Amino acid sequence: MKHLLFVSFLISLCFAHKVNLFISNEGENIEIYSYFANGTACKNCTLLIKNDEKIILEDKLNKEGIYNYKSEYKNIEVIVDASGGHIVKKSFYISQIKHEDIKEYKQKEQEDKYLKIILGLFILLIFFYILKRFKK
């Protein structure tokens, strides 16, 4: 009997922390929003996006439980892991994909990545240069 009560308590506890997932699509942007029933955001929860069982994105939601994403796939599966066994998943169909825009976006993202690497290397060079000057 005690075990039964404990199990039912655990079930009710699990439900009280049920995590929800709301996905909306406006234009190219997909907003992924995850939250609990009492309105608390699923802060920094783990986000996985899959297409055909293949992981295409692994990241974290922001402090508002939101992640904005541009997809190059029409069918995606969104999984949010709030830890403690609270996982929610939803399949989503994106009707408005303009592949050229996505290409541009991905290209810009790649360019930004290279720019960041170059900037990082440049800062390192300056750092070592200053260090060398001080040693002299």
Added chain:
Amino acid sequence: MAKVILSLLATAIVLNAHFLTFISNTDNVSNEKQSNIEFDISFIHPFEQTGMTLLKPKVYVNSKENQLSLKQSIKFNHKAWQSTYKIKRPGVYKFFVEPKPYFEPAEEKFIIHVPKVIISSFGLEDGWDEPIGLKYEIIPMTKPFGLYAGNLFQGKVLHDGNPAVDVEVEVELFNKYELKEPSDAHITQVIKTDANGVFSFVMNHKGWWGFAALIEEGELKHEGKSYPIENGALMWIKAY
């Protein structure tokens, strides 16, 4: 003699509770397919399933700043109204109706009932216990969506934001199930608010239940004569 009996019968029918009935196709939107909410708005006797004419009211969501459009319909052979609302984001939505005053000659009073319905969408449940800020309002103390038949429903009646003490709350089931009442007294259940303005009621059947807290205040004129106003803070709850 026949005339007297007929007149008594008519009065008996009229004296059963009037309810501004505000019912939606759901109180819980779980997915996109359910997000188009449809409302039926009528002035009826919900248990007996008889109607009266309802002049065009106003329907709002969350505040008087957000008014919804209306379409005329017929309910129990009388003029009624329909409205729709598309829920786009997760949240708790509070819908309410503001009718034109209805003059009831048999009771020699005006009736102004303001019903509300609370709908949860996409799993978000926060805020169901917060008032809209109506002059007369029922604040649920039991989560109003996701109730079963047999659950106890508790509400607090507010008048100008303060607990309304010792106020009568009439309760009726929207009796689409054709239940037969054992006596006339069973049609409208009546409870009273306590010292904190709180009332409790066990909904013993599935379906939509109307709660009407009635507060007589103010006067309006009809054909040159002043009559009191029965102000109703109404709330519709669905038991599953």
